[in-house]
Amino acid sequence: AQTVTQSQPEMSVQEAETVTLSCTYDTSESNYYLFWYKQPPSRQMILVIRQEAYKQQNATENRFSVNFQKAAKSFSLKISDSQLGDTAMYFCAFMKQGGSQGNLIFGKGTKLSVKP
Amino acid sequence: NAGVTQTPKFQVLKTGQSMTLQCAQDMNHEYMSWYRQDPGMGLRLIHYSVGAGITDQGEVPNGYNVSRSTTEDFPLRLLSAAPSQTSVYFCASSYGDPGNTIYFGEGSWLTVV
Numbered sequence: 001a002q003t004v005t006q007s008q009p010e011m012s013v014q015e016a017e018t019v020t021l022s023c024t025y026d027t028s029e030s031n032y033y034l035f036w037y038k039q040p041p042s043r044q045m046i047l048v049i050r051q052e053a054y055k056q057q058n059a060t061e062n063r064f065s066v067n068f069q070k071a072a073k074s075f076s077l078k079i080s081d082s083q084l085g086d087t088a089m090y091f092c093a094f095m096k097q098g099g100s101q102g103n104l105i106f107g108k109g110t111k112l113s114v115k116p
Numbered sequence: 117n118a119g120v121t122q123t124p125k126f127q128v129l130k131t132g133q134s135m136t137l138q139c140a141q142d143m144n145h146e147y148m149s150w151y152r153q154d155p156g157m158g159l160r161l162i163h164y165s166v167g168a169g170i171t172d173q174g175e176v177p178n179g180y181n182v183s184r185s186t187t188e189d190f191p192l193r194l195l196s197a198a199p200s201q202t203s204v205y206f207c208a209s210s211y212g213d214p215g216n217t218i219y220f221g222e223g224s225w226l227t228v229v
Binding site for chain 2: 004033042044045047050052076090093095096097103104105106107108109
């Protein structure tokens with residue numbers, strides 16, 4: 001069975017600074033997808049970034065980028081130029097490629113606070 | 117385009133009562149799922165469906181029932197509510213390759229007293 005671990009329950013960062021959220025996972029699969037989701041106080045689940053395991057290049061989306069280390073089973077999220085609107089829970093999630101679409105396995109989340 | 121719509125948004129139930137959480141999507145997605153989110157936890161999969169007439173269990177299926185009679189709708193039934201089912205419930209839908217975007221509803225807050 002796959003597991004996803006987020007070791008930082010809470011983090012804080014000053015506005016405009018950079019912060020990195022950690023995620024490790026355990027799987028015997030060779031092909032899979034990894035995701036970071038943002039959940040603001042409204043509880044809406046918002047996709048931040050997605051990484052295909054077969055791609056060596058790290059995914060980027062504007063101020064968000066990942067450091068994907070497949071051998072180490074590590075998938076960290078870097079947020080550059082942090083903004084007050086980045087304050088939210090962040091969940092790392094795993095989906096195996098051969099599995100049913102939509103079957104995500106989530107970590108317990110990291111609560112990020114961006115301070116002015 | 118309404119996306120994924122969940123109703124009700126808030127519900128209080130008494131122990132032993134039954135109810136149905138509704139989920140509808142208008143994007144013609146074949147895949148639909150139900151998750152629950154408890155305090156301090158990420159979302160956990162309850163049941164999922166890969167198309168009309170096909171459902172299967174996820175990680176935490178006990179106490180819940182689903183059916184998929186149409187592509188658009190995927191209701192979640194609580195058969196006999198228990199306080200342990202107090203949670204926030206999310207419906208999600210997607211299509212095509214596993215890496216495609218998964219669309220989530222806004223959540224349904226359920227309290228069982």
